[in-house]
Amino acid sequence: MTADGDLAGAVRTAVGAVIDPELRRPLGELDMIRSVTASDDRVRIEIALTIVGCPASDRIERDVRAAAATLLPAERIDVELGVMTPEQRAALTERLRGARARGIPFTRDSLTRVIAVTSGKGGVGKSTLTANLAVALARTGRSVGLVDADVHGFSIPGLLGLVDAAGRTVRPTKIDDLIVPPIAHGVKVVSIGMFLREGDEGRAVAWRGPMLHRTVQQFLTDVWFGDIDVLLIDMPPGTGDIAISVGQLLPHADVLVVTTPQHAAADVxxxxxxxxRQTGQRVVGVVENMAPMTLPDGTVLDLFGSGGGDAVARALSAEGDAVPLLASVPLSPALRAGGDAGLPVVLAAPDDPAGRAITHLAEQLAASGPSLAGRALPLGVR
Incomplete structure (x- = not known):
């Protein structure tokens, strides 16, 4: 092989290891390297992006140049960005989807643990807790996805900072009919707020049962989360259409019940x-949010009373399997401020009492995953 051929091969290997920031896979595995040619001590690299206007194009070009620059000076590197053909995109989406091309990938045999976070009523901080829990789980090394199923009251994008400088919700990338969710703090996120027309973000989503069911189903089938360890679902409060739909679509999901200490909230x-439980799901625990906080002078502020979390755990345990109170998250100005800023408290102030409580909750859930005994593993021979 010629010296130019050796250089082109080495550059292709280096560039092939670059990770696509959205798909989280190497460019070589995604067949995004169209060609690498070397002549007269220069290298020309052609990259095929998935779509026109790919939001990750600048980063991909920068990372490709950096990878090639480990082998030759930057001024001798030319990078040209193109776009995949329709046939190439179709092949890519089918390869990403794998064997379950059109169905819900999170079946009972899936290695992904599904946890639906629910509450009886609104205003208990369920979404703030879910957003922080997702980030805390990601910090344990888990690969995490988050579905904002609270269609009428979606707030997850804002809580995780998925807004641009103009305050618009960050949108997912669409590769044909495959939806690639944006990533915030290591968590792959999808929300109905990402699909509303520009300018409609502040308007109410006035949908009824069938439309809500289709939306949740599309989130579970068309959104490509890849191989994730945990899928969290931020449920709407109450026991309405979406709760029934998620129960039908994911009857094997675990459920985390959020309440406040107030007994009126606990009863609901x-x-x-x-x-x-009526849909077959398993209640794995209760989280008491807005629990009493200790003030700097040592006094305790129990704004919403106390004991609600214990009451819910006891009532659910009396109905069936034992349900523990997994965490009591105290009232926290830092937790509220982090939600407003789009920077979860588990990152912004991990030593805050609320941050510590949520981190401990994530560690408990990570350690209590279902056993793989008796389950078919998706192994194959290459």
């Missing part, structure tokens, strides 16, 4: 756990 929270 029990109902959400009861409905989950």
């Amino acid at each position: 929270a029990v109902r959400s756990g009861t409905v989950a």
